[in-house]
Amino acid sequence: MMAAAHDTRRQSFVLSYRNASRIGAVVLLLLGWRALTALVGAAVLPGPVETVGVATEGIIVEGWMLAxxxxxxxxLLGSFLVAVGVGGVIGIVLGSRESLRAVFEPFLLNTYAVPKIILFPVFLFIFQFGIDQKIAFGAFHGTFPMAIILMNAVREIPDIHRDVARSLQLSRWQNVRYVVLPSVLAPLIVGLRFAFNLSFLGVILSELFAARSGLGLILQNALGSVNRPYIMGVTFVIVVIALLVNFVFYGVQRYLEFNWGISVDEGGM
Amino acid sequence: MNTRHVHAAQGLGLAAFVSSLEYLARSGAVGRITLVPPSEMGTTLVNLLVSGEITGDIWQTFSVVLGAFSLAVLVGIPAGWALWQSAELKEILDPFIITYYAIPVFVFYPLLLVVFGFNRLPILLIAFAMGVVAVVINTANGFEAVDQVYLDVGRAVRLSRYQRFRHIALPAALPYVFTGLKLGFIYSLIGVIASEFILAGSGLGYLVSNYYTTFNTAKMYAVMLFVVIVSVAINQTLLRIEGRLYQHRVNA
Known part of the structure; x- marks a missing residue:
């Protein structure tokens, strides 16, 4: 008992010490940004306070960013859903069929490595300039990591689990629900996160190059007129969206790690 | 299904894809502004390469990729090693690494352009920022995967700190480190091409966007084909080396 109490106290001390270092690092980063602003002038690089001001003004007060x-x-939501659906199906099918995987895996891995922006004109030819094109281009980015991660996860399911499922004569749905899903849960979270992040990149890229609306478009316009506060404000909003969503994914991941003992390996992506 | 069948199926699939594009373009089902026959993409590409018209841009793109990649390696491998050395440091920095991974680094390109001006530096910085994180994380993972028993044996036979690193930790971590290098190179390449495509005055990414906006469809597809072929060739080579390194590790 004594030892346990002692351990808890020590652990909470270490935790707070760590958190203090983390908070210190964030404060240092902000101070560094502020110092840089002081050095080159607010006209060249707007500071943290001004940036947050522009972001809130754009979304809430004046609303020029809201639409x-x-x-x-x-x-983003549309392309994420398409990427998860299409990538998920491809991943499960290729993961469970050896022969199909042998044929299609190289195409999957190599397409992941091609700078997809280079194919953007093709998407413009097919989908024109509307939101369909943004969704398609975002989904094109998100589908591959989703498919690759899920394919590898399904492939790693132990043979014995499949054998048991077969001997119990599980239906296809029961097989997915009770055998496949529990063992791919952790990689699935990672896959969803990568699908989200890359879909977001795809949407922003397509808005930066050719769009009639979206945060990327305002960013492009602000770049054209060298409106530094707007560039900072919009960049800030995009980063905050990405961080908030990622923290949700990490929350789920940590939950699985602590409560289910599932650890997640993120190497190789 | 043996390897020969697999290759035959892949070849057939590719051939079917290319010939259907050829048919769509030649039959006039899709207009010339939208699609040129793949055979014409090929001949246009050969002409562009032979005439030297795009040599400068190829050089531009790959010199920046190599520069960014070298920087990512110089910074990333020591950083990954340091994370492995200090568990406490890794624990403290973990949320920051996670946060960094989550940030769409590319959105900083417009900001870097207005701060550093319209030159190659913003492109280099974006490509470095996109590449370095994969090197750091995979290097740290690689050293972590080193079996403690081997290090203990090294200590027991009184190897020096350097010898333990050189003869035990490094060979064991190498395949993982290589995975980091592979991803670092690919992400740097993606960063450079994307930056050039969005806003630049030269480079392969710029060529494609420029040929697109000037309706030079044949040349646009030719350069597109070139980028796809080169990046697939690089990736395929790196995948082979990587596979062999992991194989070696299993056999050893």
């Missing part, structure tokens, strides 16, 4: 913000989020 584009909503538009980007809608395209």
């Amino acid at each position: 584009n913000f909503v538009n980007t989020l809608a395209a």
